[in-house]
Ligand SMILES: Nc1ncnc2c1ncn2[C@@H]1O[C@H](COP(=O)(O)OP(=O)(O)OP(=O)(O)O)[C@@H](O)[C@H]1O
């Protein structure tokens with residue numbers, strides 16, 4: 001099956017724009033996810049039990065059910081509670097939910113990986129538990145999260161492909177649209193796959209660079225890979 | 228919340244869940260078969276084959292499962308395979324799963340103590356026989372937890388098959404929502420069903436690991452010394 | 458002890474093994490007669506294990522040859538004198554004739570004692586199951602474990618595991634047995650169980666090379682004791698001689714350090 005290279009070049013700008021959108025949405029979701037993740041992750045560690053438990057339920061729910069189902073929930077529930085967003089921001093919110101579910105665990109693992117003596121020393125100089133977390137534990141934990149968070153960005157990018165079902169014009173959706181318009185599916189699929197591979201490959205490379213070069217062995221917490 | 232409505236749609240969703248389980252389990256099993264093959268190549272096979280296995284793993288892990296599913300959907304008929312939607316789905320998920328299982332299997336195979344290989348070599352077992360008789364049975368136990376996790380991932384990933392209209396749980400739910408607009412009830416039921424499927428499979432595999440594949444019943448009583456005795 | 462008319466079973470010639478730039482064993486020469494019992498002693502890191510492991514090519518020597526009963530291990534010489542390496546399957550075949558017992562036992566963790574012993578005969582020698590089981594039961598009896606044959610390694614004590622490992626090696630009917638510190642992971646009581654079995658083997662004139670720190674065993678059993686230090690064989694002599702009047706100062710120092718000599 002010879003590839004029509006001219007065609008591939010012709011559709012490149014459109015796919016590239018979609019890729020940028022994909023990365024944008026994913027990156028925003030990662031950032032919001034980090035904020036939520038640190039907040040919920042901290043509460044998960046030092047909060048009262050009646051807060052810890054629902055947070056863990058939420059995390060289990062997000063990690064234990066398909067992302068598509070969560071997208072549908074966001075897609076239907078947001079307008080219902082009076083939040084009307086365009087597709088772009090609906091996509092960001094949906095991905096944020098997913099990212100946060102994983103990042104809570106990253107944050108928790110990172111905080112719990114800090115030596116117990118650190119916390120005790122902070123409490124011993126008279127800090128409150130919240131202060132100890134904010135001034136002593138989190139700054140140290142942040143370092144250890146970086147490789148896992150980089151990896152999480154590629155998870156989010158892969159998840160963003162599912163936003164096609166709620167009409168966000170990200171890479172998979174645009175690729176699909178071109179296929180139905182032109183029936184050049186081989187060329188389109190290859191080009192789409194290669195674009196994803198490049199972005200995720202680069203992120204993977206950065207992640208392992210952080211893990212191996214920047215951090216001492218065993219310091220960084222490990223990342224989980226999601227489809 | 229309308230309980231009557233939920234009870235009314237439950238049979239439909241349950242039937243679709245069955246498809247979800249079928250696709251996921253089949254993909255897991257086929258994935259293990261090919262994963263073992265490629266994992267063993269990666270560990271023992273000729274070196275020139277390693278880059279192919281690695282490229283495969285990179286491709287699967289570096290692209291969204293949705294893209295892989297679309298690719299199977301468009302390309303399989305094109306190369307003359309007139310497969311049903313179900314077969315295409317199993318193919319796509321298997322293709323995806325193998326990419327993850329290779330790593331699981333490779334890690335389990337390589338985690339077996341070097342002494343076991345040396346003992347096998349010392350009684351004259353060739354490397355493939357040693358793999359089959361010694362390494363693989365021992366690695367099997369260590370593969371169960373990650374493979375359980377893999378099955379959970381496959382069940383979750385199978386929802387993406389709704390994009391090519393396979394009538395599994397997510398597709399069924401979407402269809403009911405589209406015709407009734409009662410998304411709350413449907414989404415809650417879907418969530419519960421997914422959760423139950425994953426939980427029960429996890430329990431099942433814990434049982435398997437503890438009761439069927441357990442050959443480490445007690446710790447060995449030894450002493451580690453390396454001093455010349457007087 | 459060079460028995461009159463005895464034939465060498467094993468000839469190790471100029472055997473050298475390097476790890477990177479580091480010599481683990483250097484130009485070792487060693488001849489073992491049929492039925493001879495050899496003990497290797499020496500301080501930690503002197504290359505005893507390496508020498509043993511090179512003999513059955515678990516470690517491929519950097520240079521030198523190992524000859525066992527008419528053929529070279531790891532390769533052969535062509536008519537024109539050139540060296541041809543063994544294929545993996547040829548090497549595997551030659552290894553069958555050399556039994557090995559490890560410091561850490563290395564029993565197959567997923568198999569019962571009996572299955573550990575029958576595995577080699579069944580899958581390497583292609584013996585029918587019934588016959589293999591018979592032989593294995595005899596061997597387990599010989600190492601006094603007939604009652605434990607159904608147990609998994611994790612259910613056996615260290616001494617019992619090591620005796621199963623000896624039975625496993627014997628099941629291949631080897632020409633030569635190698636023991637690499639078979640008792641140093643065991644406490645004294647368990648050590649004696651294992652040494653007793655090895656003694657019985659020695660009495661049956663099994664050809665064996667034993668790395669051990671059990672000087673008592675060496676005294677009682679060995680025909681020759683080799684002393685190694687810093688990757689070289691320093692000297693060899695019958696135990697009575699070596700332990701009382703070593704020729705080399707390094708040997709003497711080692712024996713003094715071990716409280717064997719004053
Ligand atoms: N796989 C290896 N890689 C690198 N160096 C090695 C390896 N195996 C052994 N060595 C080195 O070779 C030297 C000899 O090791 P060997 O294990 O043969 O000593 P040994 O006499 O058996 O000591 P011990 O009484 O502690 O068992 C040591 O310096 C050791 O560090």
Ligand SMILES: [Mg+2]
Nearest residue numbers: 505506507638
């Ligand atoms: Mg040693």
